[in-house]
Amino acid sequence: MDNATTESAIISPAAALVGDPAKYGRVGADGTVFVITGEGEKAVGSYPGKTPDEALAYFVRKFEALASEVALLAARIKSGAMVPSDAGAAVTKLRQQVENLNGVGNLAALKLSVEQIPMLIEEHKSIFEARKAAEAAAKAVKRAEGAAIKEKLVAEAEMHALSENWKLTSERLKTLLDEWKKAPRLDKKADADLWKRFSTSRNKFDKRRRTHFATLLQAQSAVKSAKEIIVSEAESLANSHDWVATARRYKALMDQWKLSGRGKKNDDAKLWLRFKTAQDTFFAAKNSDLEKRQGTMVENLAKRETLILEIEALLPINNLEEARRKFRDLQSKWSKIGMTERSKRAAFDKRFEAVEKAIKEAEAEKWRKSDPTAKARANDVVSQLSAAVANYEAQAAKADAAGNVKKAGELREAATARRAWLAEAEKGLSEFTN
Structure with a gap:
């Protein structure tokens, strides 16, 4: 097979690096493939x-694959993406691979390309270092930004630790916490220190929250128990006909309800509905009964108007015994009159009490005048004053006889004063009944 045929059949992606590799190989009649080098042909396989x-x-x-690795290594070195020490190790490996390559291509050019790489490494070492420095700076900026983000998260978490x-x-x-998970990671120690502060604040708040709700639950349970007792009593009174006493009791139960505090919203609502239902049942019955008795109260009011005039006619008291007897009879009638409208009855009760008070005062005065002990004391006072008057007059007479006019005058003045007292005492004594 001639070179022209091979050249037209194979288009190499590594041609720009080492030339068209098809120019450097042939296939023997037995199928053996040879690579053509400056030193001659070399069998590479079949x-x-x-x-x-x-x-x-x-x-x-096979040649192209290795040539591509060489080209890729060179490109990575030029871009600064390859660590120089790693690039050196790669060159050593490529040398061995080129030396042992069983492929067809410009082996001399490929070897030359590999040997040029160390120089390329040196030339682009500064690019790598600059890139590395830039990456380090970018990482530092990112770490600083991450630290700032997490510091802010920690500060806010600490601020919330004592929240209620x-x-x-x-x-x-x-x-x-979600924002923390999304934030950039820092170095291990910095991350651990910040996380400890963040976690401590969260745990502190959570512990306080759990304690609060445990206490609240206990308090709400106590409130529920107290209100259940109130509701039970309210329900037991719903059908009572003791209107006044029960109405007062409902008021007292309402006061107890208010003082018992707030429970769980749902429990409070259910218990309040039961309480209100019982209370409404009672007051509806009470109001219905009051309407029925309204006519009776009008009649009772008229009876009281008539009877109070009879009671007031007992005054002034001329005969205490008769007045007392009549008052007892009228009092019995008064107490037997049924319910009267409270706002109007008060005035009648006041007039009734005035007559009752007058009779009691008359009784007290009668007792005072008939009290033997008091009469005896009055007698003693009269006797003592009579003796005193006689004594002063006798002494005055002796003073006159002795020619002591001044002393006689003083003694007579004393006798005159006691004579006036004696007259008052005798008047008081005369008021006592025999």
Whole structure:
């Protein structure tokens, strides 16, 4: 097979690097493939069962594969993406591969290309270092940005550690955790230190939140128990006909309800519905009964209007015994009159109590005048004052006889004063009944 035929059959992607490799090989009559070098031909192998063109193409591809690796290594070095030490190791490996290559192509050019790479490494070492420095700087910036982000997250988490806005803070801390997971990773120690602060704040809040709700649950349970007792009593009173006492009791139960505190919203709503139902049942019955008795109360009011006039006619009291007897009879009638409208009855009760008070005062005055002990004390006072008057007059007479006019006058003045007291005492004594 001539070179022109091979050249037209094979288009090499490595041709720009080492020339068309098909110019450097041929296939013998026995199917052996040879590579042509400056030192002569060298058998590189055979490809049984294939045509000469296919066999040659196979060994050309082996050459191209290695040539492509050389080209790729050079390109990576030029771009600064290859670590110089790694590039040196790659050159050593490529040298061995070129030396042992069983392929068809310009082996001399390929070897030359490999040997030029160390110089390329040196030439582009500064590019690699610059790129490495740029990457390091970019990483530093990224770390700084990441640190700033996480510092901000930690600061906010610490700010929320003592919050009592349980729901909103829980949601916010969850959001902060999601943001933490998305934030760039830092070096191990910095990340660990910041995470410790972040986690500590979250745990502190969570512990306080759990303690709060445990305490709240306990308090709500106590409130529920207290309100269940209130509701049970309210329901037991729903059908009571003791209107006044039960109405007062419902008011007291309402006060207890308010003082018992707030429980769980759902429990409070259910218990309040039961309480309100019982209370409404009672007051509906009470109001219905009141409407029925409204006519009776009007009649009772008229009875009281008539009876109070009879009671007031007992005044003024001329005969205490008779007044007392009549008052007892009228009082019995008064107490037997049924329910009267409260706002109007108060005035009648006040008039009734005024008559009752007058009779009691008359009784007290009668007792005072008939009290033997008091009468005895009055007698003693009269006797003592009479004796005092007689004594002062006797002493005055002696003073006159002795010619002591001044002393006699003073003694007579004392006697006169006690005589006035004696007159008042005798008047008081005369008021006592025998």
